[in-house]
Amino acid sequence: MPEDILNIISSIVPKENIKTKELLKKHTTFRIGGYADFFVSPENNGQLSKLVKALNDNNIKYYILGNGSNILAPDEGYEGVIIYIGENMSDIEVSGTKIVAGAGALLSRTAKEALKCSLAGMEFAAGIPGSIGGAVVMNAGAYGGEMRDIIVSATVCDRNGNIFILTNEELELSYRHSIIEEKEYIVLECEINLKKGKAEDIKAVMDDFSSRRREKQPLEYPSAGSTFKRPTGYFAGKLIEDAGLKGYTVGGAKVSEKHSGFVINTGNATAEDVRSLIKYVSEEVYRQFGVVIEPEVKIL
Ligand SMILES: Cc1cc2nc3c(=O)[nH]c(=O)nc-3n(C[C@H](O)[C@H](O)[C@H](O)COP(=O)(O)OP(=O)(O)OC[C@H]3O[C@@H](n4cnc5c(N)ncnc54)[C@H](O)[C@@H]3O)c2cc1C
Known part of the structure; x- marks a missing residue:
């Protein structure tokens, strides 16, 4: 076989x-x-x-x-x-205010390209360590911006290999969600529309977001970013901290002391350690506050 x-x-x-x-x-x-x-x-x-x-x-x-x-x-x-x-699939082409990026292009590289061309609107994405494809699937966002704000359309293929285009509306983008996962589509490329801006202003916003990330997030440890989605009306990190779980550890997996919304790998964490930690944290938050927190991280 x-x-x-x-x-x-x-x-x-x-x-x-x-x-x-x-x-x-x-x-x-x-x-x-x-x-x-x-x-x-x-x-x-x-x-x-x-x-x-x-x-x-x-x-x-x-x-x-x-x-x-x-x-x-x-x-x-x-x-x-x-x-x-x-x-292999990471070409980026800029024309006017439009960018067409291959699904494999990194958000950081695409945002740098936008900066080079004085295009504003993608600053929020510069520090998100994902690819364009992953960012469309997840409707990635930060600091008040999200992919939904800048996507014109995405070229996708289905399980039968048919290639077609979905508009922003057809992608059904909402908080950390798109139609891609439900339909098992694959993102091949994405067209983005930005606005003309001033390079120094764009860079200043990117630098500000990046220093806020370095200050608040445990970037020195391996992680998958925010482990949980934001429950309506709450912040997952705050609930976890209030539940007394800051620093809580299972094997090599730990609730970050710097940002309780992050589960970090302190060195030798197994997937089982992370899964057990996620389960314990969500059960404990539910037991103490009656709020359901769902993982944002995809479990393969
Ligand atoms: C330190 C850190 C900080 C982070 N900060 C943020 C943040 O501020 N905001 C935010 O939204 N996220 C953040 N994330 C999470 C992550 O970067 C985003 O969710 C990102 O969009 C995932 O992209 P990826 O290419 O890494 O996808 P992957 O992790 O490789 O995949 C994620 C999901 O998308 C699917 N997928 C990936 N590519 C495609 C494709 N081309 N077609 C179809 N399906 C695909 C995968 O099957 C999987 O289900 C952070 C992560 C880390 C580690």
């Missing part, structure tokens, strides 16, 4: 873009995750859509990985194909 899978993949994607037994912890910001059977980096939209169709037609399990900054990968690894959308 693994030979058959390899034959299918290598009939579509060049051999040098296919790895077997690849450690997922190398590809997640949590630095957690065992071996994936196959780790494939398609070179373009055509290869990606053909690959997805072939895997789907042959009932082979796959998972889409962007920059791995919102994922908890299992210690046992992944029995199937990880499709990595990264540098």
Whole structure:
């Protein structure tokens, strides 16, 4: 069977873009995750859509990985194909106030490109360590801005390899949600519209956000950012702190002392440590305050 899978993949994607037994912890910001059977980096939209169709037609399990900054990968690894959308699909083209970015382009690089062209509106995204694809899926946002504010449309493909465009409205973007996950679409590229601004003002806003991040967030430890979504009317971090869980530890996983909304990997955390910590924290917050906090991090 693994030979058959390899034959299918290598009939579509060049051999040098296919790895077997690849450690997922190398590809997640949590630095957690065992071996994936196959780790494939398609070179373009055509290869990606053909690959997805072939895997789907042959009932082979796959998972889409962007920059791995919102994922908890299992210690046992992944029995199937990880499709990595990264540098190979990361072209950025600017024309006027529009930017078309490949799904694999990093938000930080795209925001830098916007700054270079004096385009304002993407400052909020410069410090989010995700890819454009992951940011569309999650409707990533920070400091009062979110992808919904700047997306014109996204080019996506479905499980049958059909490629089409979804407008901002059709993406149904809301707090850390889009239609992509529900429909199992894959983001291939995204068109963004920004406004003409002054480079020095844009840079000043980016610098301000970045120093606020460094001051408030435990960036010195591996994590997946805010572990929980913001429950309506509350802040997850505040609830966790008020529940007395700041610094609470399970194995190598810990509620950050700097920002209680972050679960950090203090060195040797396993996915099981993080899962147990998430479960304990949510149960304890519910027991003490009757508020449900849901994980924002995707559990692979
Ligand atoms: C230190 C730190 C700070 C953070 N701060 C913020 C913040 O301020 N705001 C915020 O919103 N998030 C933040 N995050 C979380 C994370 O960066 C975002 O959710 C980001 O959008 C995830 O992008 P990614 O490319 O890393 O996606 P991944 O983690 O690789 O994937 C996330 C989900 O999207 C899916 N996916 C990824 N790419 C695609 C694609 N091309 N097509 C279809 N599905 C895809 C995956 O299957 C998975 O379900 C932070 C994370 C860290 C580690």
